[in-house]
Amino acid sequence: MLLEVRDLDVVYGHTHAVRSLSLQVDRGEIVTVLGANGAGKTSLLKALQGTVRPQRGEVRFQGSPVLRQSAAWRVAHGLAMVPEGRQIFVSLTVHENLLMGAYTRRDDPAREIEAIYERFPNLARRRDMPASVLSGGEQQMLAIGRALLSKPVLMMLDEPSLGLSPLLVQALFALLRDLHRDGLSILLVEQNTHMALATAHRAYVLELGRLVLEGDARSLASDPRMTAAYLGSTKRS
Numbered sequence: 572m573l574l575e576v577r578d579l580d581v582v583y584g585h586t587h588a589v590r591s592l593s594l595q596v597d598r599g600e601i602v603t604v605l606g607a608n609g610a611g612k613t614s615l616l617k618a619l620q621g622t623v624r625p626q627r628g629e630v631r632f633q634g635s636p637v638l639r640q641s642a643a644w645r646v647a648h649g650l651a652m653v654p655e656g657r658q659i660f661v662s663l664t665v666h667e668n669l670l671m672g673a674y675t676r677r678d679d680p681a682r683e684i685e686a687i688y689e690r691f692p693n694l695a696r697r698r699d700m701p702a703s704v705l706s707g708g709e710q711q712m713l714a715i716g717r718a719l720l721s722k723p724v725l726m727m728l729d730e731p732s733l734g735l736s737p738l739l740v741q742a743l744f745a746l747l748r749d750l751h752r753d754g755l756s757i758l759l760v761e762q763n764t765h766m767a768l769a770t771a772h773r774a775y776v777l778e779l780g781r782l783v784l785e786g787d788a789r790s791l792a793s794d795p796r797m798t799a800a801y802l803g804s805t806k807r808s
């Protein structure tokens with residue numbers, strides 16, 4: 572088991588964002604977490620990343636408990652996050668953004684950054700330009716490239732397809748499949764249910780912080796409860 576989450580609760584004041592949530596990611600899996608706005612998806616990822624302190628629960632990554640560890644420790648131990656909205660530094664150059672992603676590395680990151688440029692030629696061509704000139708799709712590539720520089724074992728992505736054109740969404744999911752083929756395990760939060768279920772091995776569906784469905788992605792894609800649960804929670808938000 573690569574990642575094990577048990578009985579996780581995230582609470583903000585009067586909002587119970589994540590309720591007694593348990594889930595797992597095995598090595599080599601793509602697992603997706605689905606749910607409407609406000610379902611608790613980002614809160615879950617932030618708790619795993621270490622930027623939100625859960626009220627209760629246990630998280631083990633590669634066998635080690637992580638909830639008492641800093642966010643930096645988690646990155647250094649192979650848990651990387653591509654946050655919602657990309658959160659790149661628009662006034663820094665593409666190259667400077669990538670250097671920020673390499674900050675946990677003790678070795679010289681130059682060769683690793685070149686490998687990122689080989690994977691993303693659009694970034695290479697714009698390496699000395701401010702990140703603000705990048706298109707939405709390129710900014711998402713930069714955010715993913717930056718996360719890759721920490722040499723992750725598990726990459727968590729928070730709604731990476733948000734705001735991308737259908738063509739770029741296809742390219743993004745193709746990239747995730749490539750990264751998976753190269754050995755990366757992936758925990759993917761999405762509202763694009765169709766693409767996420769077509770790409771992932773397993774899925775969890777959250778509704779108002781609670782796990783309402785889980786299973787094999789292929790069978791959930793054609794499960795009538797899936798549509799009911801998902802559309803039901805969309806209507807309420």
Ligand SMILES: Nc1ncnc2c1ncn2[C@@H]1O[C@H](COP(=O)(O)OP(=O)(O)O)[C@@H](O)[C@H]1O
Pocket residue numbers: 583584586587588606607608609610611612613614615
């Ligand atoms: N920093 C915060 N302070 C207070 N409430 C929050 C905060 N972040 C999220 N929430 C609330 O927690 C719930 C879950 O939010 P979130 O985890 O962002 O869901 P999702 O990512 O699925 O849209 C929502 O009701 C949201 O309004």
Ligand SMILES: [Mg+2]
Pocket residue numbers: 612613614655729
């Ligand atoms: Mg969110």
